[in-house]
Amino acid sequence: MDKLQQEIEQVFRDAESIWDSQEYGNLKTLWDEKDPYPFYLAEEQANWKIGWHALKTYWEPIPGKRMIEAIRMRFYDIKIKELSQDLVFIGGWVRHDMKIRGPMKAWGGDARMSAVLRKKEAGWKFVAYTESHRTPLTYMMDLYKKQPSIPIVRTIVQRFMTRLYEKNVHPEFAAFHKNIMETEKTEYKVNFWTKLSFIGPKIINSFAKITGKKTIPKSYIPGLIPCLNGRGFMEKDLNGISTRFVDESAKMEGISLDVGCAYGIATLAALKGGSEVVACDMDQAHLDILLKETPEKDKPRLTTKKGTLPGVDFKNQSFVAIHCSRCLHFLVPEELKLTLEKMYNWLQPGGKIYLITDTCFSGPWKKYLPEFDRRKAEGDPFPGFIEDALQCLPVSKLPKGMTPHMNCLDPDTLARECKLAGFEIIEADFLGPARSEAKYAKDHAGIIAIKN
Ligand SMILES: C[S@@+](CC[C@H](N)C(=O)[O-])C[C@H]1O[C@@H](n2cnc3c(N)ncnc32)[C@H](O)[C@@H]1O
Numbered sequence: 001m002d003k004l005q006q007e008i009e010q011v012f013r014d015a016e017s018i019w020d021s022q023e024y025g026n027l028k029t030l031w032d033e034k035d036p037y038p039f040y041l042a043e044e045q046a047n048w049k050i051g052w053h054a055l056k057t058y059w060e061p062i063p064g065k066r067m068i069e070a071i072r073m074r075f076y077d078i079k080i081k082e083l084s085q086d087l088v089f090i091g092g093w094v095r096h097d098m099k100i101r102g103p104m105k106a107w108g109g110d111a112r113m114s115a116v117l118r119k120k121e122a123g124w125k126f127v128a129y130t131e132s133h134r135t136p137l138t139y140m141m142d143l144y145k146k147q148p149s150i151p152i153v154r155t156i157v158q159r160f161m162t163r164l165y166e167k168n169v170h171p172e173f174a175a176f177h178k179n180i181m182e183t184e185k186t187e188y189k190v191n192f193w194t195k196l197s198f199i200g201p202k203i204i205n206s207f208a209k210i211t212g213k214k215t216i217p218k219s220y221i222p223g224l225i226p227c228l229n230g231r232g233f234m235e236k237d238l239n240g241i242s243t244r245f246v247d248e249s250a251k252m253e254g255i256s257l258d259v260g261c262a263y264g265i266a267t268l269a270a271l272k273g274g275s276e277v278v279a280c281d282m283d284q285a286h287l288d289i290l291l292k293e294t295p296e297k298d299k300p301r302l303t304t305k306k307g308t309l310p311g312v313d314f315k316n317q318s319f320v321a322i323h324c325s326r327c328l329h330f331l332v333p334e335e336l337k338l339t340l341e342k343m344y345n346w347l348q349p350g351g352k353i354y355l356i357t358d359t360c361f362s363g364p365w366k367k368y369l370p371e372f373d374r375r376k377a378e379g380d381p382f383p384g385f386i387e388d389a390l391q392c393l394p395v396s397k398l399p400k401g402m403t404p405h406m407n408c409l410d411p412d413t414l415a416r417e418c419k420l421a422g423f424e425i426i427e428a429d430f431l432g433p434a435r436s437e438a439k440y441a442k443d444h445a446g447i448i449a450i451k452n
Helices: 003-021 024-030 052-059 136-145 151-167 173-182 192-210 240-251 265-272 284-293 296-301 333-346 363-377 411-420
Strands: 039-041 068-084 087-100 107-120 123-132 224-226 233-235 255-259 276-281 302-306 319-325 347-358 424-431 444-450
Touching (some): 003 024, 003 068, 003 087, 136 151, 240 255, 240 319, 265 276, 265 284, 265 319, 319 333, 333 411, 347 411, 411 424
Parallel strands (some): 039 123, 255 276
Antiparallel strands (some): 068 087, 347 444
């Protein structure tokens, strides 16, 4: 241990001895009494004690009288930063164990401690001292880890404390948060190690494909399951618009359509809710897996149909609700227009569409954002239409089955096209990925519209 460390450690050992003696008023002997403006903050204090009067009355509120039966202080992990020849900043930890007078039992705790000490003739002396507690939520959870005998209380406390934190958000934060999300960095990069982590699941998925195994592929991007045909990923969770489809279609009398259903995240939920569903996808292998995953009790209410938009057809007025999540962006503008017109015809009057598409704020398409902004400002009717999707993707070759283009649709563009097809818009907004609760995220455009 070097000389300075030894000297400073000694100051803290002296402090421990004074605390042990329970004569807290003597702590002032460790301070630079010539300093006109001492600072002190103990972890239980609501505010700083500044100035000699405040410090002395804190150490000894009524001279000669103790409110505490016993207190033991121990300082550890002391780190030193030299500020100048005669000033040091100290960072470390302090442990206290104490018993207050009265019915309360003894307790103990650890807190971060920092201090500024000045070199005087008589040695190093405090000019400032603070104890800083960790945020109570994480501190409490660590205390609970040491007390496995009270596990139920742990989750209740965690939920209760989190709720208190949530209730404590400053009213100005929402606007601030929104602003930050709006100007969020738009770069999209997949680093080497992340790409490397994709290899294992990709090999397993290729093997399953070759052997014709009807199982849901392994996920290698959190929240997303790769499609078998290179057309992106199915979300593992339902987004807000899909949830509305599931809830509302269960209350409607008639059949619902889920088109571009992949392995049926929305279809399965709608069936569970009691709906009768036609699940349609361009890839029969997706539908086979969906059939395998469907519980026996729901199978009588499920029909699958292999079909590709905009070519696929259904009888006019066959459905009460149509859900199409993250599929329409594979269509070029003319195909999109035709698809929306067909959807209008497939719906009964009063029926609703629930549409979700990728926007230029989503994943690799972020690369196109500057171009999207420029084209939108110029009044381009499809400003998010990316002719060469490969220019945004983090791969050198277009995945087999992926369209060469990508038609990222913002809520305005999608709403306009739905209106042109005859729909009345109920709501049109951005939404984030299903697995996150990111309120101001803009990864997707979501529309609910009605055929009146
Ligand atoms: C990105 S995944 C979305 C899956 C799911 N609906 C979701 O929201 O997570 C797109 C799905 O749509 C299907 N698909 C893509 N283009 C299609 C088209 N033109 N017609 C029908 N299905 C299509 C794909 O086979 C795939 O299952």
